[in-house]
Structure formats: structure tokens, C-alpha cells
Amino acid sequence: MNFIHLWPLYAAAGAIAIPLAVHWLTRPRPKRYPLSTLRFVREAVEQRKARHRLRDFLILAARTAAILLLAAAMARPLWSDRPLVDAESPGDTARVVLVDTSQSMAAISQGTAAYERARAKAADYLAFRPGLHVNLLLAGAEPHRLFDGLSTNFQAMHDELAGSGPLPQRLNLATALRRAGEMLAASAASVRRELVVVSDFQRTSWESADFSAIPQDTRIELESVAPAEPPANLAVLRVSAPEQIVQGRPGRIEVEVGNYSPASRKLRVALEIEGTDSEADAAAYQLAGICEANQSITLSQEVTFARPGWRAGHARLLDNDDALKDDDVRRFALEVRPAPRYALVSREIASRTDNSSFYLERALAPFAARQAESHRPAEETLLARFDPGQIDDQAVAASDLIVLDHPGKLSDQALRRLWGLVERGRGILYFAAEAVDALNLKQLVSDSGGGLQLPVEFMPASASRPRRDLFLSDVRRDESPFSVFGDTLKKTISPLRFSGGLASRRLEAAPPDELLASFNDRSAALVLSQTSAGSMAVFNADLGDSNLIGSSAFVPMLTELVDRLTNRNDRVAPQYCGEPLAIYLPPQAGLAAELSLDRRDSTAGSAVATAGAESTAISPAAGLATVGKLTDEGAGVMWRAAAVGSPGVYEARRQGEPVFMFASEIPAEESDLRPLDPSVLKTRLAGGRNVDFRTADAAGHSADDAWTWLAVACVGCLLSELVFLRIFRV
Numbered sequence: 001m002n003f004i005h006l007w008p009l010y011a012a013a014g015a016i017a018i019p020l021a022v023h024w025l026t027r028p029r030p031k032r033y034p035l036s037t038l039r040f041v042r043e044a045v046e047q048r049k050a051r052h053r054l055r056d057f058l059i060l061a062a063r064t065a066a067i068l069l070l071a072a073a074m075a076r077p078l079w080s081d082r083p084l085v086d087a088e089s090p091g092d093t094a095r096v097v098l099v100d101t102s103q104s105m106a107a108i109s110q111g112t113a114a115y116e117r118a119r120a121k122a123a124d125y126l127a128f129r130p131g132l133h134v135n136l137l138l139a140g141a142e143p144h145r146l147f148d149g150l151s152t153n154f155q156a157m158h159d160e161l162a163g164s165g166p167l168p169q170r171l172n173l174a175t176a177l178r179r180a181g182e183m184l185a186a187s188a189a190s191v192r193r194e195l196v197v198v199s200d201f202q203r204t205s206w207e208s209a210d211f212s213a214i215p216q217d218t219r220i221e222l223e224s225v226a227p228a229e230p231p232a233n234l235a236v237l238r239v240s241a242p243e244q245i246v247q248g249r250p251g252r253i254e255v256e257v258g259n260y261s262p263a264s265r266k267l268r269v270a271l272e273i274e275g276t277d278s279e280a281d282a283a284a285y286q287l288a289g290i291c292e293a294n295q296s297i298t299l300s301q302e303v304t305f306a307r308p309g310w311r312a313g314h315a316r317l318l319d320n321d322d323a324l325k326d327d328d329v330r331r332f333a334l335e336v337r338p339a340p341r342y343a344l345v346s347r348e349i350a351s352r353t354d355n356s357s358f359y360l361e362r363a364l365a366p367f368a369a370r371q372a373e374s375h376r377p378a379e380e381t382l383l384a385r386f387d388p389g390q391i392d393d394q395a396v397a398a399s400d401l402i403v404l405d406h407p408g409k410l411s412d413q414a415l416r417r418l419w420g421l422v423e424r425g426r427g428i429l430y431f432a433a434e435a436v437d438a439l440n441l442k443q444l445v446s447d448s449g450g451g452l453q454l455p456v457e458f459m460p461a462s463a464s465r466p467r468r469d470l471f472l473s474d475v476r477r478d479e480s481p482f483s484v485f486g487d488t489l490k491k492t493i494s495p496l497r498f499s500g501g502l503a504s505r506r507l508e509a510a511p512p513d514e515l516l517a518s519f520n521d522r523s524a525a526l527v528l529s530q531t532s533a534g535s536m537a538v539f540n541a542d543l544g545d546s547n548l549i550g551s552s553a554f555v556p557m558l559t560e561l562v563d564r565l566t567n568r569n570d571r572v573a574p575q576y577c578g579e580p581l582a583i584y585l586p587p588q589a590g591l592a593a594e595l596s597l598d599r600r601d602s603t604a605g606s607a608v609a610t611a612g613a614e615s616t617a618i619s620p621a622a623g624l625a626t627v628g629k630l631t632d633e634g635a636g637v638m639w640r641a642a643a644v645g646s647p648g649v650y651e652a653r654r655q656g657e658p659v660f661m662f663a664s665e666i667p668a669e670e671s672d673l674r675p676l677d678p679s680v681l682k683t684r685l686a687g688g689r690n691v692d693f694r695t696a697d698a699a700g701h702s703a704d705d706a707w708t709w710l711a712v713a714c715v716g717c718l719l720s721e722l723v724f725l726r727i728f729r730v
Contacts, residue, residue: 008071015071018067093131096137097137098195098196099161099198101169102140103667107200109323110227133187170670180213195221220689220691224678231323232322233672234320254299264293269317311335312333327670330665341398343396347388356431356544418444427562431542435460437502454514467521470498471497472525473518475517476515485556496546498548514529528564575664580642584639589636599649627641
């Protein structure tokens with residue numbers, strides 16, 4: 001129990017002496033009387049003395065209790081915990097009111113959104129009081145403060161609070177606390193520093209809270225607007241394609257749904273994909289499943305697209321009634337790539353089936369053998385094979401990947417041409433099997449002028465130490481192409497034996513992560529170098545003298561490596577609402593001046609903003625004004641924005657056709673509405689600071705009426721004195 005005023009208690013300590021003094025001054029005095037005998041008088045006196053002692057004790061107790069109760073009533077006791085930050089406390093005060101505006105604050109419980117409760121609580125701390133300087137900090141992905149420092153413009157802060165609302169963003173707690181700490185630290189040392197945080201204290205946002213940015217003497221009041229029981233919520237957490245979707249081949253789209261409720265739920269999801277050319281390739285599917293409590297489930301749908309290009313779509317929960325509606329739908333963008341084209345350069349005889357180029361040809365283009373039967377036009381050939389002395393420059397330039405196997409000594413012109421293709425975003429896969437390959441690689445690195453840096457230097461193998469029966473001893477299992485085997489990697493690669501290839505020497509200045517595998521003799525087995533546009537990998541072995549081509553690991557390993565070299569296993573990282581955007585467009589997008597930026601709502605399939613290389617679109621949900629800006633940089637066209645806009649699909653177009661898309665998303669963690677345990681905030685995360693936590697159902701500071709009952713008890717004590725005098729009347 002706490003008291004608003006302490007001076008009545010100090011006064012009561014002295015006032016208790018008054019009834020004691022009255023009783024001492026009014027005690028009965030003895031009188032002398034002449035009597036013939038004292039035996040009966042003494043008995044009567046003793047009887048009356050015992051009766052008077054009881055009466056005096058009860059009256060003294062009643063008077064003392066009346067004084068104490070009156071003092072306690074005047075002190076205004078609070079039976080609930082007294083807050084560290086009282087909106088009505090007098091004195092010079094520097095206060096920052098931080099209001100959480102993240103997506104979870106839009107959750108509805110008992111018909112009221114959490115942010116509506118937060119707005120009412122925050123307004124209490126923004127009321128005018130002499131000596132109070134305050135600032136309002138609205139915290140989302142990027143904290144927004146109305147004034148640079150503390151202010152007395154309370155009306156402006158009330159207007160800002162009234163016009164604010166929850167945003168489709170996550171809480172950037174570290175930045176928000178740092179901004180609050182900077183404002184409080186700038187105040188005078190003699191004033192009382194206070195930080196008020198109004199939030200639902202969602203576990204995923206607050207479990208790593210750090211108050212070290214707040215001055216040590218600050219009183220921190222945490223006002224929770226979370227209900228006593230977390231409201232049930234279902235959400236679409238992710239929509240993605242785990243592998244690159246290729247034109248004409250079956251692919252898979254996955255939809256992850258989270259169930260944040262105390263019971264398992266049946267769910268249905270509508271998956272809709274927009275088509276190209278109005279309705280071409282448009283598709284709609286329905287997925288269903290059962291998700292356990294506080295778990296997630298991944299539903300998948302196989303899709304096939306007849307045409308390449310970018311697609312936008314969305315996944316939506318059907319017949320779902322929960323606390324948060326905004327996370328019931330998630331938009332996505334995916335690229336359907338045309339079937340890759342390969343150029344195989346080898347001097348081996350194409351008709352022979354006992355050489356490595358034959359197996360490479362079959363593994364690279366499994367449908368190449370059917371091209372003649374299907375009468376595929378020559379310009380659509382998936383794989384073209386060339387003799388090193390008769391390379392068709394136009395056909396090679398149109399390929400996504402150039403594979404070199406036993407090419408012999410390449411001319412200087414051919415090597416310069418290969419490097420030019422890498423600069424234009426092509427990939428090269430070089431199988432180094434012969435001594436002459438060391439010369440080709442050295443000349444290729446030299447022609448790049450430093451643009452191509454291999455982690456090792458390849459040299460012809462020593463004749464006295466033939467390279468035979470080598471095996472992989474050091475493999476980066478978390479990198480492609482080895483990551484495709486998962487936990488079975490060791491079992492898969494242990495039987496593999498390699499022969500041929502080159503000796504190698506590690507270069508000190510080379511990036512260590514570009515050496516993907518080594519042999520047991522410490523020579524390089526597989527290296528990969530990324531340039532500003534393209535990439536190159538060197539597989540240091542003669543496939544014809546190795547058992548790799550006859551193993552089950554050959555095709556998946558080669559497929560993963562090819563996908564990495566052609567950027568087909570690259571994924572656009574999730575772009576979250578309100579957070580900075582910086583992403584390179586693919587090389588084929590062209591120049592920034594040729595492109596325009598649009599934002600479309602994929603649920604409606606229409607663009608809502610169109611401009612040139614720079615564009616602005618007002619986001620009604622997030623209040624964010626940005627589609628972004630395109631700039632030409634050394635590595636390509638960069639798409640930048642200070643903050644990603646509201647949920648939707650954003651696209652870059654050239655002559656009306658999309659060349660790149662990404663989806664703006666609500667962070668999945670905002671769907672988990674479970675709050676953090678308050679004791680964690682007050683102890684482990686407090687960092688030694690004075691932290692108080694107030695729940696949403698805590699009684700108001702001025703609503704405690706215990707003083708009235710104390711006043712009634714005081715009157716009762718005074719009335720009991722009259723009753724005692726009546727009972728013990730003389």
C-alpha cells in the first residue's frame with residue numbers, strides 16, 4: 001500500500017499523545033473518609049477499579065484509533081502499487097512517451113483494438129502540468145518524434161496522437177529506446193527523468209529489450225494494453241517457391257500458415273496467381289490442412305507456367321475470424337524463367353559415349369535428345385555444342401551458361417570473349433582436366449584486369465605425383481552445390497573418387513569462402529568466384545577418369561552448381577514494410593532511364609502508381625510515401641527507397657513489361673500476439689534501472705477510494721466512545 005500524502009501520517013504520530021494526556025490528566029484522585037471498618041469498603045473499591053480500567057482502556061483505544069484512521073484517510077492510501085510515473089506528480093519533469101505502432105497493436109480484443117487503448121493511456125501522460133516538458137515518440141520500423149527535443153506544445157502532441165494508428169511494420173525497439181534516451185539525456189540533471197512506454201509488449205519484439213540507452217536515473221513506466229489472455233490469431237506467414245520455377249516444368253509454391261491460438265484449427269487458403277497478357281497463365285487454387293496450437297504448417301501447390309515472366313499473386317485465409325485481419329492475406333511475386341540455354345565447348349568427339357562431355361551434355365539438357373523429335377526451332381535449342389576452333393559468337397552470347405570441358409589451348413581472342421560474357425552476367429563452368437587448362441585459367445584471370453579473383457592459383461600437376469584416387473576431404477556443406485544433400489552429404493560423397501586435374505596453391509589475399517571443396521592432397525576441388533555481374537566455377541578433375549558421372553550425386557550436384565552460376569537459386573530477400581530498400585535489379589533489366597516503377601495491389605491486380613525512374617506513391621495503410629528511386633551504379637541498376645511502402649507488389653517496367661518485382665510484406669513475427677512475462681521486463685531486461693509494469697486491467701491512479709472507508713471507520717470509533725460511556729456509566 002502507498003500513500004499520496006505523507007504529512008498526515010507524521011502529524012498523527014504526535015496527535016496520538018493527546019488522548020494519552022487527557023486520560024492522565026482526568027484520572028480519579030483519592031479522597032479520605034472516616035469509617036469504622038474497611039473490609040467491605042475495600043471490596044467495593046476493587047470492584048469499581050476493575051470496571052473503570054476496562055472502560056478507560058476501551059475509550060483510549062477508540063480515541064487513538066480515530067486519530068490514526070483520520071490521518072490515514074487524509075494521506076489518501078492506494079491499495080494498488082503506486083506507479084513510478086504519476087501523470088499528476090508535481091515538479092520539473094522531463095518525460096518521453098513512447099507508443100508502439102507496430103502491426104500487433106491492431107489486434108482486436110473484446111471489440112476494441114489494442115491501439116485504441118494505447119491512445120487513451122498515452123493521452124493521460126501528455127496533459128499540461130507546470131514544470132512538465134514532454135515529447136511523443138511513435139515507434140514502428142523507424143521511430144517518429146514530433147519535436148526534436150522536449151516541448152510544452154501539448155496540443156500538437158495530442159493532435160499527433162489522435163491522428164496516428166498501427167502500421168504494417170515491426171517494432172524497431174533498439175532504435176526507439178536510443179532516441180528516447182537521447183532526448184532524456186539532453187535534459188537538465190536537476191529534473192526528474194521519466195520514460196513511459198505504451199505497448200502490448202509482444203514477446204517477439206521485447207524478448208531482447210535493452211534499456212542501456214536510457215539514463216540510469218530515469219523512472220521507466222511500462223503501460224501494457226495487452227488483454228489478460230492473448231487473443232487467438234491465424235496468419236499467412238510466408239509464400240515462396242523453394243526452387244526456381246522454369247517455364248513448362250512443374251514447380252512448387254509453398255504457403256506457411258501459423259496458428260497462434262490455444263487449440264488446433266482447420267484452415268483453408270485461397271492461392272491466386274495473376275497471369276501475363278491479362279488472363280494468360282492466371283490460376284487459382286485452394287489448399288487445406290489442420291494446424292496444431294501455437295505451431296505452423298506448410299501447404300504446397302504444384303504449378304506449371306507455359307510462359308516465362310514475372311507473376312504477382314496472393315494467399316488468403318478463408319472463413320477466418322480472429323484478432324488480426326491484416327495478416328490473413330500475404331502478397332508475393334515470383335519469376336518464371338525460360339528454360340536455360342547452355343553452350344558446351346569441347347574438342348572431344350560428340351558421337352562417342354565414353355568421354356566426359358557426353359555425360360555433361362546429357363546432364364545439362366535432359367530434354368535435348370527430344371528436340372529433333374519435337375521439331376523445336378534452332379533458336380530455342382537448350383544446348384549447343386561447339387568445337388573450340390569454331391565457336392558461334394552469337395549462339396554463345398545467347399547462352400545462360402558456358403561449360404568448358406577438355407577445350408585445349410584457347411586463343412587469346414576466345415579468352416577475352418569469355419571474360420566479356422562474364423561481365424555481361426553470364427556464368428562459366430570450367431572442368432580443369434589437363435595441364436593446358438592451367439594456362440587458360442591464368443590468361444583468363446589476367447584478361448579480367450582484377451575483376452576475376454580465384455582463391456587459388458592452378459598449376460600443372462607434377463609428373464612424379466600423379467593425381468589419382470583423390471577424395472573430397474573438406475567440403476562447405478552449407479553452400480551450394482553440397483547443401484542439396486543435407487544430412488546425407490557424408491554418405492553421398494564418401495564413395496566418390498577423382499583423378500586428373502591440376503595442382504593448386506592457396507592465395508593469401510583471396511576470399512576464403514570461395515573455396516567450396518578440397519581434395520585429400522590439399523589441392524582445390526571446387527572454387528567459385530563472383531564478379532560484379534557474372535560468376536565462374538572451376539571443377540578441378542577429369543570427369544572421364546572419375547566415378548562421379550556414374551554416381552547418383554552427379555546430376556543433383558551439377559544442377560545446383562549450374563543454378564548458382566546462372567543465378568537461378570538466388571531469391572529476393574523479404575522486403576518488410578517501413579524498412580529501407582536497397583536491391584540490385586537483374587542485369588537484363590537495362591538502364592534506369594528506360595524503366596518506370598509501379599505499385600500494384602495483387603488482390604486487385606491493378607497498379608496504383610506509375611512514374612519514371614523516380615516515383616512516389618502514398619501508402620494509405622502505412623502513411624509511407626515511397627515507391628523508390630532507380631540509379632545506375634557500377635554493379636547495375638539499384639532500386640532504393642527510404643522505407644518500403646504498404647503491403648503490395650512493386651515492379652520495375654520497361655516499355656510496359658515487368659522486368660523485376662518484389663512484394664512488400666508484414667513481418668511474420670507480428671502475428672504472434674503472446675506478450676512477454678512482466679517479471680522478465682522488471683528484472684533481467686531492466687539493466688538495474690527502476691522499472692514498473694502496469695497491466696491493462698490495473699486500477700486507475702485516482703480511482704482508489706480507500707480513504708472514504710477510513711473516514712467512515714474514524715466516525716465509527718468516535719461513536720463507539722459514546723457507547724462505551726453508556727455501558728460503563730457511573
